Amino acid sequence: MGYIELNNVSFTYLLAKRPAMENVSLSIEKGKFYAILGANGSGKTTLCNIIRGFIPNFYEGEMTGEVMLEGKPLKDYSMEDLAPKMGYVFQNPFNQITGARDNVFEEIAYGLENFGVPVDEIQRRVERVMEMTNTAYLAEKNPFELSGGQQQRVALASILVLEPDILVIDEPTSQLDPKETERVFDIIRKMKETGKTIILVEHKIELVAEYADHVIVLENGKVIDFGEKHEVLSKLELQDHGIVLPQSVVLADKMRKQGMEIEPKLVTRDELKQELQRKYGR
Amino acid sequence: MQREEKQKNKIAALYPMTKFYMALVVAIITLLLPGIQLKAICFICLCILAAASGAGKVFVKRMLKSIGVIVLILLIIQTLFYPTGTPIFSFWIFTAKWEGLFVALRLSLNFAGAGGAIIWFFSLTTERDFVLALEKAGMSPKASYVVLSTLQMIPVMKKRSQTIMNAQRARGVETEGNLIVRAKVFVPTLVPLVLSSIQGTEERALTLEARGFSVETPSTHYYDIHPGPMDKTVKVLTTVVLIIAVAGRILLWVI
Ligand SMILES: Nc1ncnc2c1ncn2[C@@H]1O[C@H](COP(=O)(O)OP(=O)(O)O)[C@@H](O)[C@H]1O
Numbered sequence A: 001m002g003y004i005e006l007n008n009v010s011f012t013y014l015l016a017k018r019p020a021m022e023n024v025s026l027s028i029e030k031g032k033f034y035a036i037l038g039a040n041g042s043g044k045t046t047l048c049n050i051i052r053g054f055i056p057n058f059y060e061g062e063m064t065g066e067v068m069l070e071g072k073p074l075k076d077y078s079m080e081d082l083a084p085k086m087g088y089v090f091q092n093p094f095n096q097i098t099g100a101r102d103n104v105f106e107e108i109a110y111g112l113e114n115f116g117v118p119v120d121e122i123q124r125r126v127e128r129v130m131e132m133t134n135t136a137y138l139a140e141k142n143p144f145e146l147s148g149g150q151q152q153r154v155a156l157a158s159i160l161v162l163e164p165d166i167l168v169i170d171e172p173t174s175q176l177d178p179k180e181t182e183r184v185f186d187i188i189r190k191m192k193e194t195g196k197t198i199i200l201v202e203h204k205i206e207l208v209a210e211y212a213d214h215v216i217v218l219e220n221g222k223v224i225d226f227g228e229k230h231e232v233l234s235k236l237e238l239q240d241h242g243i244v245l246p247q248s249v250v251l252a253d254k255m256r257k258q259g260m261e262i263e264p265k266l267v268t269r270d271e272l273k274q275e276l277q278r279k280y281g282r
Numbered sequence B: 001m002q003r004e005e006k007q008k009n010k011i012a013a014l015y016p017m018t019k020f021y022m023a024l025v026v027a028i029i030t031l032l033l034p035g036i037q038l039k040a041i042c043f044i045c046l047c048i049l050a051a052a053s054g055a056g057k058v059f060v061k062r063m064l065k066s067i068g069v070i071v072l073i074l075l076i077i078q079t080l081f082y083p084t085g086t087p088i089f090s091f092w093i094f095t096a097k098w099e100g101l102f103v104a105l106r107l108s109l110n111f112a113g114a115g116g117a118i119i120w121f122f123s124l125t126t127e128r129d130f131v132l133a134l135e136k137a138g139m140s141p142k143a144s145y146v147v148l149s150t151l152q153m154i155p156v157m158k159k160r161s162q163t164i165m166n167a168q169r170a171r172g173v174e175t176e177g178n179l180i181v182r183a184k185v186f187v188p189t190l191v192p193l194v195l196s197s198i199q200g201t202e203e204r205a206l207t208l209e210a211r212g213f214s215v216e217t218p219s220t221h222y223y224d225i226h227p228g229p230m231d232k233t234v235k236v237l238t239t240v241v242l243i244i245a246v247a248g249r250i251l252l253w254v255i
């Protein structure tokens, strides 16, 4: 029994011709980091919404199958129970600025206010999260006047500050530079170390290969592959489905074709480097 | 960095509800008292109050822009078009009359007193403080969210429509010129603006949900305001003034 279970879930948006999610079954373990891969429109965001319960609670459509959280159907949880348990960072940063507050510090504090957290604790938690997400220098700014990348970090901070057990994060680095992207992955790694379960949609494959534990690959609303990252990301045939594989996987394949003997399932640069040093290094 | 902005001015630093009560009383008294002289005295008192609360400049500017315009129109129309009465002067087909002037002055002073009180209140109080005070007085947090977010969204929308306009200008669409030209641009500007806002609304509603907006537990306020020791005194004094004015009005009416 997984922490989160999807049993044969299908979903068709209202008025849509074909399902956005079809017969998806997944089992998600507590405290692990799952990356969702797939082309645009393959259903990544839809899957996130299903896991968070916004589908079918908020988006209209036909849903079959069942989602379970800690052995209890997700639909039996109230929004109130779910909000502190499962944090969700949306794809579009602009729409995540609530507009309820006119500076970044209070925007990040807003969720804590709603949950009735005492003011001195708010102060502590917001300051810590701002430090972590490199948003402290934006504290006094109006959240609407930030750049896309800054808004993206504020959106992430606004959820992190709630310290939910599960983090569902939809493309959080789409507008970030490499340095800030690395920072986000570093935050996620730290979150994982504190026992949080992470479900992340992300295109940057090298970082997924380095940080994630498991990978879910979607195509046209179906899961075409799901498993431990070394197993999934080393499958060259995924390239035929438009999935970009890590450089080391592609490189290792080329080297093998040149007759070099290289262990299978090396997905990060470091793993490949070590293997090469071991076999061919002086 | 708790945001507890301490107002230097004692009047400006009063609790929003206290200031609102003062404004209300000024408006009531102005409307209640008869005669141009008494109303004029009320208005002068309001001006003194505005100056004393350190908002003189803003008050005058806002008054001229809003009430000033109304008063000017009233004066011209009433004075020149009052049907009968003693002429002051006349030119061409118009005759200015004393009676018209008095009616106009009466109305103007009512506007200046009541409208001015509201303007005074908002030159001293941020919307944020006012909404927070209302929320603490029992207004629903949903209503306060709607007010605050709307106030915040207006400049964002303005900027966005500017961006769309610029994009269209870059594509060679004429955005400047006469009314018809502008009207033609209006629709293609509005459609993406409205569509993107509607699309955003859905996600923003979910964002609020994810931030515990509809959670029943009483929320805390990071930025908070409380009535100070002065507030009670000011409220009592204001009430005394109100009672005296009402009593005086009844007395005038009886004798
Ligand atoms: N709110 C919606 N209403 C109708 N169809 C939608 C909605 N959101 C997404 N879809 C459709 O569902 C499919 C999957 O979309 P989505 O989950 O957003 O994909 P991804 O996040 O992988 O880009 C797409 O075909 C998309 O057009």
Ligand SMILES: [Mg+2]
Binding pocket: A044, A045, A046, A091, A170
């Ligand atoms: Mg998406």
